Ligand code: FES
């Protein structure tokens with residue numbers, strides 16, 4: 001650890017202000033060994049109580065426990081509070097806490113919000129209601145059960161209505177609910193006719209989003225603020241080989257360069273001068289390993305992996321017989337994909353001194369503000385209570401905003417210059433440092449009897465790491481994590497068969513790839529379901545059995561909810577006749593995400609030879625995630641997932657050039673546009689007696705295989721390499 | 736948040752100022768900011784943060800504003816090329832302080848936004864369409880809106896909201912006749 005004191009450090013920064021480049025002695029060089037895990041404080045039955053308040057005017061306030069990135073989870077939680085308190089959701093004021101305003105709350109990811117937060121929030125609100133009911137009973141000296149619910153308060157027969165404001169005084173009281181049993185939760189009471197839950201509440205903040213008033217982290221402006229950017233290497237852990245900063249300093253508006261080892265930051269007075277200065281920096285990196293597409297393909301080649309015998313990890317292994325009489329035997333390649341959230345990451349950092357104590361404030365859109373806080377503290381040598389993170393609304397997350405990154409750029413530059421700094425990543429930065437979804441290579445074999453009853457299942461695949469990738473953990477921690485017994489559950493996500501078969505082997509190999517990988521919507525759920533559902537479809541067609549019938553026949557009783565989705569989507573699809581012309585096709589796929597979210601998708605498409613395009617005409621989707629708290633927002637998530645499935649099946653691929661990621665903006669990483677979107681028919685299945693499960697990454701898993709299956713229907717070609725291009729269909733030998 | 740105006744003045748250099756009419760008001764830009772893109776000037780100089788940065792290369796449409804009535808990508812528009820023009824941003828779209836612009840209202844009615852980041856650009860682009868084509872077909876909408884990306888995939892609702900706004904605009908122009 002560097003022993004430089006804060007004082008001498010400040011002196012050094014004063015020197016920097018002269019525009020001279022110095023390598024300031026870095027006490028944060030220790031970062032290399034710091035591992036800050038995600039925030040895992042998920043709520044228990046008590047936690048919700050800290051998030052609710054009724055003030056003496058009777059108004060209800062809620063601290064939002066979820067970070068907002070378009071999923072509108074807090075609107076759903078507010079609906080629950082409204083249901084419990086017999087008020088309207090619009091009457092609840094929402095507050096977004098900073099990291100010092102509440103105890104740490106588990107990160108926002110994995111579509112856990114409704115699953116883990118709905119009940120604690122309901123308990124908190126119901127406890128509040130029952131406590132107030134007791135007060136009313138005391139005032140009127142009557143038994144509690146004679147105090148009846150009414151909108152915004154209670155009624156007692158023969159007395160005037162009591163609003164909550166009549167029962168709350170100015171003194172602050174913390175609810176003591178320890179002795180109380182969990183009160184009746186209206187939200188989860190199947191007999192109750194609900195007024196808020198199950199309704200289409202308007203998403204919070206929607207007006208600000210359409211008037212431009214919504215504030216994202218890049219919108220923060222502070223007096224004296226400057227613009228900074230850190231030069232990004234082609235992959236993390238690359239070393240700086242050559243650096244020439246001379247011409248940057250001649251740019252009008254240039255302010256400073258902050259350099260420490262491989263960390264090179266440029267600070268300018270305007271965004272445009274910053275662009276110019278950064279462009280003029282000449283830099284050369286030394287990569288830990290060369291990167292090219294061929295090498296990556298070799299590293300994950302499943303057939304090479306299988307040459308060494310069994311793969312190191314198994315998901316399921318029962319009565320495996322490798323030499324079974326396989327009816328289908330397919331190889332799949334799933335591409336490297338990135339988040340490409342619409343808002344490139346941005347952060348503003350500012351160090352202030354209050355009573356001689358320094359504090360850093362960081363404004364950022366993050367899925368895990370408390371991890372940012374902890375990591376920042378250890379990075380810049382502050383104690384945790386000297387760091388305050390102000391979480392901002394995010395312009396999309398999708399798993400891409402879980403780390404301390406753009407915040408680090410801003411914090412270090414603010415520390416070095418002593419000035420407020422805004423760091424806005426460019427789109428090119430996003431592509432360079434995105435922790436992408438790994439490519440994977442699969443081989444899947446199936447056999448059934450002549451009636452189509454599955455007998456043998458063998459799915460083997462190789463994929464880069466998801467959670468334990470190089471770019472997510474420090475080097476010393478990698479071997480420890482990678483040797484844990486369970487394997488990387490990001491890689492195995494979605495590999496469990498939903499179908500029954502007397503012999504099953506699902507095995508995989510995690511590969512250490514020399515590119516930055518990480519968590520992407522559904523983890524490997526979408527790739528694995530793509531493989532499974534394509535192979536199942538192929539087997540059905542080879543046995544001349546209707547694919548939907550074939551799947552239904554092979555689902556165990558425990559998968560009744562999945563079967564129901566499939567039946568409903570089939571019915572929806574059949575509501576429109578598919579043109580009998582050649583080149584038109586319909587495909588189906590279904591899947592289970594994380595045990596409790598069920599989905600089925602159908603796709604109608606045609607091949608447009610004139611436009612040289614695969615045109616998706618219609619997608620139907622039936623999804624069952626249990627109780628539908630806000631059906632409209634569930635529908636919105638389904639729409640989003642279906643759009644992503646089109647991108648995954650037909651468009652998106654991060655290109656790898658020589659030595660680095662070659663895709664760097666939207667001209668060479670193609671995502672869906674409006675004209676790519678078909679007619680969407682969506683059936684949100686409400687299962688009010690079943691606890692809500694995640695919905696943010698469900699329909700994606702079934703969308704892309706349904707597209708591939710529809711292409712098979714239209715053309716007879718089984719295409720197994722994503723993304724599928726028009727040229728895969730016309731070029732002879734594309735199979 | 737504070738206006739950046741004060742601190743900016745210290746950065747100015749001698750030289751002629753340039754003018755822009757932003758949302759109907761004449762504004763002066765000077766010094767080093769004349770070298771900036773319209774996007775930076777709007778956001779960082781005038782604090783009009785509703786115009787968003789998405790790609791910086793004219794590829795995503797998040798930064799769309801109108802210059803003299805035409806939708807342009809402000810991230811690739813240099814202010815010194817548009818001196819004297821009229822710029823309309825999302826903040827200036829609403830004419831009636833009591834009522835949102837029909838497109839904004841339709842966006843709320845159809846519950847369009849997810850993360851919401853792209854929608855200033857979407858709405859400004861859509862206004863580029865509806866201000867000239869009052870009754871667009873679905874094909875016209877697709878063709879005109881195709882250059883504005885929405886990573887959350889709200890396209891289906893965007894289309895519905897444009898059609899809804901077209902009806903609202905039609906109705907209000909009928910009542911004015
Ligand atoms: S930010 Fe201007 S087009 Fe993307």
Ligand code: FES
Nearest residue numbers: 850851885886887
């Ligand atoms: S709503 Fe998120 S990018 Fe459009």
